[in-house]
Amino acid sequence: MTETMSTRTWGARRPRRRRTTTGAAVTAAAVATAAVLLTGCGDGDADKASVPEGWGTLETGSLSVGYPKSEGYAEQPSAERAKANAAVALKEEDGIRTGMVSVQLDFATGVRDAAGAAAAAGAGIGLNSTRKATDDVRLAGPEDAGEAREARRIDYDFTSDGQEDTPNRGTPMTGVLVAGVDSKGVPFVVRLNAVKDAVDADDLDAFVGSITVK
Template sequence: MNGKSKHGLRTAVAAGAVGLLLTGCGGGGKSAATTPEGWGTLNTERLSVAYPKGFEKVAVDKRNHYEVARARLTEGGTMTAVLSVEFDYGTGMNTAKMAGVGAEARIQLGATPVKSTEIEVAGPDGPEEARKITYTFAAKGRPGEPAKGTRLDGLMLAGVDDQSRPYLITVNSKPGTLSSRDISDIIDSVELKKTKK
């Protein structure tokens, strides 16, 4: 290989490396969310998150007072899984860490185990830090929900948007209803939006 060829090879490798960096970053690593084919989407003013096939969106008048969006899966008229989005669920939570602490404080007494993990979700300018919190708890037996005492799996995704306002995505389900792949796909589908003050 002559000097000219070596120079050409180095240039090509350098260009390829830059290309990989730009592709990998896409504005910063996890810059785009992914949604499995056939899934629906809860699209809110600050973020979007997908829900698995079989889930149905819940009308505004049927949601919890604090929820801005909700979808659920039912069997025989009883909820087997639910995914919801809340905003501004507390004060002083202007970082992902504090949003996670605030989310954990909402988990009912007796839930176990509570595990918090640092993750990233897609943001308008690249990856954004968030907290994934997993736990199990007992159903309270409300109308349309599993019988009181039924064990449920809980998942919370907490973080802040581009204006440092907290958001909380909650997924509750009967064990075996959602696979680990479903959970991963829900997390990968989260995408924060650029918002106005």
């Protein structure tokens, strides 16, 4: 499905992307979020991820993740969202879904680790997509979560198909997904899809850095 986000950035409180370097100063919140990606939020102090100021949080049985509430995103009621989704936050403008954050749990069978979860999730990106990068990430979570904190991130570009109130067919899009297996052995995938150039690398890092596994 090709859900997207409006053209904007999410403010100053953003982490640095791991694959870029810059001399610019960042806020304490941005540094904390970057630490989630680089070091798993430090040595034993990783129970809860940093969620940027103005964001809301989607809570599920396996994890929590932030979404940019201050930019018009709203959690979708359970009665309205697709059965495959455990939680969703949408931004709608003039009847078009311009942004979507989603969480799916137990979305694949025979999956035992992050690599398997990412392979299953990646297969669903679509034929009209281009995978840009795949990285291992360590998420925030309690120490006893063990390997549940190990996840895999996939960044990709694709084009909208114009279906289900999404932007016009052919609209350039970008997305990121994070897949893994929680402490109970349940596979999960978290996604953010956006109109290309609506979000930058730091915004996507902030999203990934807001995930806490349970």
